[in-house]
Amino acid sequence: MEPSILLSFLVAYFLMLIGISYLTSKESSDNSTFFTANRNSKWYLVAFGMIGTALSGVTFISVPGEVGNPAGNEFKYFQFILGNAIGFIIIATVLLPLYYRMKLTSIYTYIEERLGTHSYKTAASIFLLSRTIGSAFRLYLVVIVLQRFIFDSYGVPFWATVLISLGLIWSYTFKGGLKTIIITDTLQTVFLVSSVILTIYFICSSLGLNIPEAFETIKNSGYSKIFFFEDFVTSKFHVTKQLLGGIFVTIAMTGLDQDLMQKNLSCKNIGEAQKNMFTFTAVFVVINIFFLSVGALLYIYATKNGIEIPVDAVTGKPRTDFLFPEIAFNHLTIIPGVIFMLGLTAATFATTDSALTALTTSFCVDFLAFAKKKDLNAPSVVRTRHFVHVCFSILMFLVIILFNAVNNAAVVSAIFTVASYTYGPLLGLYGFGLFMKNRGVNDKLVPFICLLSPAVCFFLNKNSATLMGGYVFDNELIVVNGLITFIGLLLISKPTTAKTQF
Known part of the structure; x- marks a missing residue:
């Protein structure tokens, strides 16, 4: 497909988002609108829009690509998705009531009330680090696709592609903030879901299959195995x-993450926020089934048409992330290619725009104490928020450039392992706060505990096969990380005179 066609659709897409930003921020673009959308969001818009935020470009191209990985991944990822669903239910029934009862803008304020100022700053810092790295990674993944299939043809360097992408995101988020994000994420989720469904339709048409025949073909293809019960010790993919x-990655990366919780806290009340989470969970599970089905169909199509997994230009090794765009752009007609581009763009930018808003909110509330300002919407305070928003855009740009310099294809499959290190201490902090209500901690020692725990986990992960009889960690490492943090906090704690009420 001609790069000019893809570029024209990309430009039109962003002009539409900028237009929405103008309309949503025309009446009000103050800090209350930016941080909480005036706590007046419709729960069904939040639920649907969260799909785009939760999935990202990683899900869009990596999950289908991994189905036919030479290592034999099949539908193993769906085991993890079922754990996600349980985690979302726990968030809706345990964490959301707590956040609404305390009327939080930043969810890390809970840690300040419960454990102290040093603990609070540590929790907020963990989020800023984790979300910056995670969001930069997700944007990096889509930028390399844009670079390969569009901007290389025009001689645009990689750094300029990244800068353009972040500049476009900044342009439609810096004024309206969360109020704009809820609308744009809803629209982007429409593109994402439509793209997945239409991709299935177009690939089925190319294979001469109707939808029932396609699912029967997937079932009999050898790609559809879901549950794996290999040796628990040595296999990363054991169902347990x-x-x-x-479960625990979801609790940490969603329930203890300002990004996704900020949307939930913009609903009118706890009842609507819970309806949002339950609806979101059901849609999330179904849409991931579709993504895995797309992966199976891509490999069936590739086998039938003699298409090899594209090779990474630097490493020279097959890279499954490129299979979906390769088939969409070079082996199907123009319409499927455009639909793929819209879906991929929607998935990735829905994640990044939301992250920039959440990072700005957390820094302004947790480190600049905006919540304690006499006039939150004073012009000087709004200007400070604009400056912070720009700074985080620049920081994300630098992180993506670093990713590209390393150019390690394995980083794609390691995103949840990274989360196990960075989000694990948050599990420990909140776990201690919720379950040890009659104990307080030595607040000044908490940052050291939260640094020590990931270091111990890194050592265990690298040496578990030797130290633990061949045991191999996967995403459950986050549980160990949280447990070590919890034990560390217990060691530096002492009984308090009054039981905490939250």
Whole structure:
């Protein structure tokens, strides 16, 4: 497909988002609108829009690509998704009531009330680090696709592609913030879901299959195995490890993450926020089934048409992330290619725009104490928020450039392992706060505990096969990380005179 066609659709897409930003921020673009959308969001818009935020370009191209990985991944990822669903239910029934009861803008304020200022700053810092790295990674993944299939043809360097992408995101988020994000994410989720469904339709048409025949073909293809019960010790994909990892990664990366919780806290009340989470969970599970089905169909199509997994230009090794765009752009007609581009763009930018808003919110509330300002919407305070928003855009740009310099294809499959290190201490902090209500900690020692725990986990992960009889960690490492943090906090704690009420 001609790069000019893809570029024209990309430009039109962003002009539409900028237009929405103008309309949503025309009446009000103050800090209350930016941080909480005036706590007046419709729960069904939040639920649907969160799909785009939760999935990202990693899900869009990596999950289908991994189905036919030479290592034999099949539908193993769905075990993790089932764990995610359980985690979302726990968030809706345990964490959301707490956040609404305390009327939080930043969810890390809970840690300040419960454990102290040093603990609070540590929790907020963990989020800033984790979300910056995670969001930069997700954007990096889509930028390399844009670079390969569009901007290389025009001689645009990689750094300029990254800068253009972040500049476009900044342009439609810096004024309206969360109020704009809820609308744009809803629209982007429409593109994402439509793209997945239409991709299935077009690939089925190319294979001469109707939808029922396609699912029967997938069932009989050898790609559709879901549950794996290989040796628990040596296999990363044992169902128990995947379920545990899915549950606790979700609690940490969603329930203890300002990004996704900020949207939930913009609903009118706890009842609407819970309806949002339950609806989101059901749609999330179904849409991931579709993504895995797309992966199976891509490999069936590739086998039938003699298409090899594209090779990474630097490493010279097959890279499954490129299979979906390769088939969409070079082996199907123009319409499927455009639909793929819209879906991929929607998935990735829905994640990144939301992250920039959440990072700005967390820094302004947790480190600049905006919540304590007499006039939150004073012009000087709004200007400070604009400056912070720009700074985080620049920081994300630098992180993506670093990723590209390393150019390690394996980083794609390691995103949840990275989360196990960075989000694990948050599990420990919140776990201690919720379950040890009659104990307080030595607040000044908490940052050291939260640094020590990931270091111990890194050592265990690298040496578990030797130290633990061949045991291999996967995403359940986050549970160990949280447990070590919890034990560390217990060691530096002492009984308090009054039981904490939250």
